[in-house]
Amino acid sequence: xxxxxxxxxxxxxxxxxxxxxxxxxxxxxxxxxxxxxxxxxxxxxxxxxxxxxxxxxxxxxxxxxxxxxxxxxxxxxxxxxxxxxxxxxxxxxxxxxxxxxxxxxxxxxxxxxxxxxxxxxxxxxxxxxxxxxxxxxxxxxxxxxxxxxxxxxxxxxxxxxxxxxxxxxxxxxxxxxxxxxxxxxxxxxxxxxxxxxxxxxxxxxxxxxxxxxxxxxxxxxxxxxxxxxxxxxxxxxxxxxxxxxxxxxxxxxxxxxxxxxxxxxxxxxxxxxxxxxxxxxxxxxxxxxxxxxxxxxxxxxxxxxxxxxxxxxxxx
Amino acid sequence: xxxxxxxxxxxxxxxxxxxxxxxxxxxxxxxxxxxxxxxxxxxxxxxxxxxxxxxxxxxxxxxxxxxxxxxxxxxxxxxxxxxxxxxxxxxxxxxxxxxxxxxxxxxxxxxxxxxxxxxxxxxxxxxxxxxxxxxxxxxxxxxxxxxxxxxxxxxxxxxxxxxxxxxxxxxxxxxxxxxxxxxxxxxxxxxxxxxxxxxxxxxxxxxxxxxxxxxxxxxxxxxxxxxxxxxxxxxxxxxxxxxxxxxxxxxxxxxxxxxxxxxxxxxxxxxxxxxxxxxxxxxxxxxxxxxxxxxxxxxxxxxxxxxxxxxxxxxx
Numbered sequence: 001x002x003x004x005x006x007x008x009x010x011x012x013x014x015x016x017x018x019x020x021x022x023x024x025x026x027x028x029x030x031x032x033x034x035x036x037x038x039x040x041x042x043x044x045x046x047x048x049x050x051x052x053x054x055x056x057x058x059x060x061x062x063x064x065x066x067x068x069x070x071x072x073x074x075x076x077x078x079x080x081x082x083x084x085x086x087x088x089x090x091x092x093x094x095x096x097x098x099x100x101x102x103x104x105x106x107x108x109x110x111x112x113x114x115x116x117x118x119x120x121x122x123x124x125x126x127x128x129x130x131x132x133x134x135x136x137x138x139x140x141x142x143x144x145x146x147x148x149x150x151x152x153x154x155x156x157x158x159x160x161x162x163x164x165x166x167x168x169x170x171x172x173x174x175x176x177x178x179x180x181x182x183x184x185x186x187x188x189x190x191x192x193x194x195x196x197x198x199x200x201x202x203x204x205x206x207x208x209x210x211x212x213x214x215x216x217x218x219x220x221x222x223x224x225x226x227x228x229x230x231x232x233x234x235x236x237x238x239x240x241x242x243x244x245x246x247x248x249x250x251x252x253x254x255x256x257x258x259x260x261x262x263x264x265x266x267x268x269x270x271x272x273x274x275x276x277x278x279x280x281x282x283x284x285x286x287x288x289x290x291x292x293x294x295x296x297x298x299x300x301x302x303x304x305x306x307x308x309x310x311x312x313x314x315x316x
Numbered sequence: 317x318x319x320x321x322x323x324x325x326x327x328x329x330x331x332x333x334x335x336x337x338x339x340x341x342x343x344x345x346x347x348x349x350x351x352x353x354x355x356x357x358x359x360x361x362x363x364x365x366x367x368x369x370x371x372x373x374x375x376x377x378x379x380x381x382x383x384x385x386x387x388x389x390x391x392x393x394x395x396x397x398x399x400x401x402x403x404x405x406x407x408x409x410x411x412x413x414x415x416x417x418x419x420x421x422x423x424x425x426x427x428x429x430x431x432x433x434x435x436x437x438x439x440x441x442x443x444x445x446x447x448x449x450x451x452x453x454x455x456x457x458x459x460x461x462x463x464x465x466x467x468x469x470x471x472x473x474x475x476x477x478x479x480x481x482x483x484x485x486x487x488x489x490x491x492x493x494x495x496x497x498x499x500x501x502x503x504x505x506x507x508x509x510x511x512x513x514x515x516x517x518x519x520x521x522x523x524x525x526x527x528x529x530x531x532x533x534x535x536x537x538x539x540x541x542x543x544x545x546x547x548x549x550x551x552x553x554x555x556x557x558x559x560x561x562x563x564x565x566x567x568x569x570x571x572x573x574x575x576x577x578x579x580x581x582x583x584x585x586x587x588x589x590x591x592x593x594x595x596x597x598x599x600x601x602x603x604x605x606x607x608x609x610x611x612x613x614x615x616x617x618x619x620x621x622x623x624x625x626x627x628x629x630x631x632x
Contacts, residue, residue, distance in 0.1 A: 120528040140526055169525065182514050183527040187534035189574075190506055192588040193566040197559065198498050199591035208595050209485065210456055211499040212436040217533040218503035222592040226585035233574045233581060243513065244571055248564065250509040255560055258505075258549045265549060269542035272508040275515035276539040279524050280532075 002027050002063040007077060009033040009042035009051070011123060012094045013068030014131030017047030019164035022133045032058035042128045056084045064156060066117075067093040071231035074101055078108040085112055090153045092117045092160065096180060096228065098144045098173040100235040106146060113153035116144035116173065118180070119166055124223035134165070141166035144173050181239035185232055186247055189240070191222040318343050318379040323393060325349040325358035325367070327439060328410045329384030330447030333363030335480035338449045348374035358444045372400045380472060382433075383409040387547035390417055394424040401428055406469045408433045408476065412496060412544065414460045414489040416551040422462060429469035432460035432489065434496070435482055440539040450481070457482035460489050497555035501548055502563055505556070507538040 004020070004027045006013045017029055031048030032055050033039040039051035052058035059065050059081065067074050074093050081091065091114045095101055098116045105114035121139040123130055141161030145154045158168035171179075198207055198215075233240060257265040320336070320343045322329045333345055347364030348371055349355040355367035368374035375381050375397065383390050390409050397407065407430045411417055414432045421430035437455040439446055457477030461470045474484035487495075514523055514531075549556060573581040 120526050122528075122530065139528060142526065171522070175519075175522065179519060179523045179526050182517065182519075183523050183531045186513075187510065187530050189567065189570050190510065190534060191592075192585060193563055193570055194503065194506065195588040195592050195595075196566045196569075196584070197502075197563045199588070199595070201498065201562075203491075203495060203498075206487070206491065207495045207499050208598060210436050210458065210495050211595065212438075212455060214438065214503050214537050215499045216596075217536050218506060219592050219595070220533050221530050222588045223596070224585075224589070226582050226589055229585050230582040234577055237574060237577070240574060241571065244567070244574075246517075247509055247513045248567060248571075250512045251505070251560070251564060251567075253512075254505050254509055255557065255564075258553060258556060258560070261550055261553070266542050266546040268512070269508060269538075269540075269545050272511040272515070272538045273540070273542055276507075276511050276535050279511075279515070279527065279535070280539070282524060 003030055003061050004064045005030045005059045005062040006048060006066045006068055007032045008067060008069035009038050009128050011126050011130050014042050014047040014128035015135035016066060016068060016164055018131055018133035019136055021046060023163050030058050038128060045128055047128060047131060059084055061086050062089055065089060065091045070228045071095040071097055071235045075104045078104050082109055090156045092157045094119060096232045097236040098176045102146050102173050113150050115149050115153050115157040117157050118142040124220050126225045137165035139166045140169045142176055143168045143170050144176050177236050178239045181236055182243045185236060185240050186243045188221040188224060188229055191219050195219050195222040319346055319377050320380045321346045321375045321378040322364060322382045322384055323348045324383060324385035325354050325444050327442050327446050330358050330363040330444035331451035332382060332384060332480055334447055334449035335452055339479050346374050354444060361444055363444060363447060375400055377402050378405055381405060381407045386544045387411040387413055387551045391420045394420050398425055406472045408473045410435060412548045413552040414492045418462050418489050429466050431465050431469050431473040433473050434458040440536050442541045453481035455482045456485045458492055459484045459486050460492050493552050494555045497552055498559045501552060501556050502559045504537040504540055504545055505560060507535050511535050511538040
C-alpha cells in the first residue's frame with residue numbers, strides 16, 4: 001500500500017482527502033498541517049487516515065505528495081522537502097498560480113518529479129470544516145508539467161485529478177497564469193473593490209438591507225482567504241495588472257455610453273448578455289482527452305493509481 | 317370580488333401573479349401584456365386568472381393596477397392609463413428606479429393614487445417561463461410613496477408586498493435610487509465589463525474552459541435584460557455615475573497596492589472580507605415594522621387586502 005501525503009489540510013487539501021477516500025483509493029492517506037488543530041480536525045472529519053505532526057514523518061516513504069497551501073507557503077515547503085522525499089516520489093501542488101511555483105520547484109527540487117496542479121473549484125469559505133468530497137466533481141483540474149517532467153509523473157497527477165472526480169486539463173504555466181488572472185483573480189479584485197466602495201459609504205446600513213442576490217453574487221469572492229489572494233497577487237502581478245487594465249478600459253467605455261445614453265449602450269449590454277449565455281451553455285469540456293494534444297495517460301500501465309483506484313464513470 | 321390587474325407578464329409580473337395565487341387572494345387576477353404570446357403563456361402558467369388582450373378592458377374596474385415592465389414602458393403606460401382607471405384605483409409599479417417614475421406619475425396621473433414599488437428579487441433569466449411563486453419570499457420590497465400619497469394607497473402596496481411573501485421597506489425615491497445604483501446597477505455594469513473584457517480576448521475559448529463558479533457568480537448579472545438595464549441607466553444616470561466613479565477609485569487603489577506588493581494589500585483584502593462576512597451574517601431585516609418610522613399598515617381596517625388575504629406567518 002503506497003502512501004499519499006497531503007500537506008495543508010484546509011478547504012482544498014481536506015476536500016482532496018475526502019474525495020480520494022470516497023473513491024476508495026487503496027493507499028494510505030497521511031496529512032500534515034503546520035496548524036496542529038487543523039490537522040486534528042481533518043483527521044476527525046476523515047479527510048486523511050491519520051494526521052502526522054512532523055513534516056518529515058508525514059512524507060516518509062510517500063509516492064505522491066500534494067502541497068495544498070497558499071502559493072508562498074509552497075515555496076517554503078519545496079525548500080524543506082528536498083532532503084526528505086523518497087526516491088521516485090511525485091510532488092504536486094494546488095496553488096492558484098503556476099509560473100513561480102514551477103520556477104521554485106526547478107531551483108529547489110531539481111532532481112524531483114514535480115508537476116503543478118490547480119483544481120478549478122473552490123468556495124469563499126476556508127478551512128477543513130468547509131471541505132466537501134464532491135468539491136471537484138466535474139471540475140477542470142489544470143495539470144501544468146515542466147518541459148522535462150517524466151511522463152509517469154504527469155500521468156500520476158492527471159490520475160489524481162480523475163480520482164477526485166475532476167477532468168485533467170493540460171496547459172503551460174504562462175497560459176494558466178494569464179487565464180486565471182482574467183477569470184478568477186480579476187473577479188476577486190472586482191468583488192473586493194465593490195465591497196470596499198459600498199461598505200465604507202455613509203449609507204451602507206440602509207444599502208445593506210436592500211442588497212439581494214445580485215449583490216451577493218457580485219461580492220461573494222471578496223470573502224476569500226486574504227493570504228491566498230495576497231500570494232496570488234505577489235506571484236501573478238503582471239498578468240493581473242494586464243487584465244485589470246483591460247477591465248478598467250471596458251468599464252470606462254461603458255461609462256461613456258451611460259453618459260451618451262444612445263442605442264449603443266443597449267447593444268453593448270446585448271453583446272455581453274449573449275457572450276454570457278453562450279458561456280453558460282457551452283458544451284461541457286471533457287478535459288482535452290477527446291480531441292486535445294495530451295496523451296491518454298489514464299490508459300498507461302504501471303503508475304501509481306492503476307489498480308488501486310475505483311474509477312467511477314465520468315459525469316455527463 | 318375586487319380586481320387586481322398586472323400589466324407586463326414577464327419574470328416579475330408573472331411571479332407576482334403566482335405568489336398572489338399561492339396566497340389564495342380572494343380577488344380576480346387579470347393580466348395584460350403588449351405581447352399576446354407572453355400573455356397567453358402567463359395564463360397557461362396560472363400566473364393570472366385570465367389574460368385580456370386590451371389594456372382598457374384589462375384594467376376596467378380594477379382596484380389595484382401593478383405595472384411590471386421596464387422603466388420607460390412604465391412612462392408610456394402611465395400616459396395611457398389616465399382616462400381608463402376606475403375611481404379609487406391604486407396604481408403601483410415594480411421598476412428598478414423610482415425618482416423618474418414618481419415624477420411621471422405626478423405629471424401624467426395627478427389625480428390617481430400612485431405608490432412606487434420595487435421588490436428586491438430577480439434572476440438573470442426573463443419571461444414568464446422563469447417566473448416563480450417563491451421569488452419574493454423573504455425579500456425586501458421597497459415601497460416608495462410620493463409625499464402626498466393617501467395612507468390607504470400606501471397600505472395597499474405594503475400589503476401587496478406582504479401578500480407575495482416579501483417585507484415592505486419604506487424609503488424616499490432619492491434614497492432608493494442611490495442605494496440600488498450601488499448594490500444593483502453597479503454590479504450589473506461590473507459583470508458586463510468583465511464579460512466584455514474576457515469574451516473579446518483572443519484566448520477566450522481556453523479561458524472559458526477554465527472558468528468556474530467564481531466567474532459564474534461574477535458574470536451572472538451580465539445576462540440580465542438589456543432593455544431593462546438601458547432604461548435603468550437612462551433614468552438613474554447620476555447615481556450610477558457617482559457609484560461607478562467611487563468603484564473605479566477603489567479599483568485604482570487596489571491596483572496601486574498590487575504594484576506595491578506590501579502588507580497593505582492583505583489588510584485591504586481582510587477589511588473587505590470582514591465587511592462581506594458581516595453583511596452575509598447580518599440580522600434578517602424585518603422590513604422596518606419592528607422599529608422603523610412607518611406605521612403598521614397591515615393592521616388598518618377597510619383597505620383592499622384585509623379579509624381576502626391569507627396572511628401567512630412571516631418567515632423567521
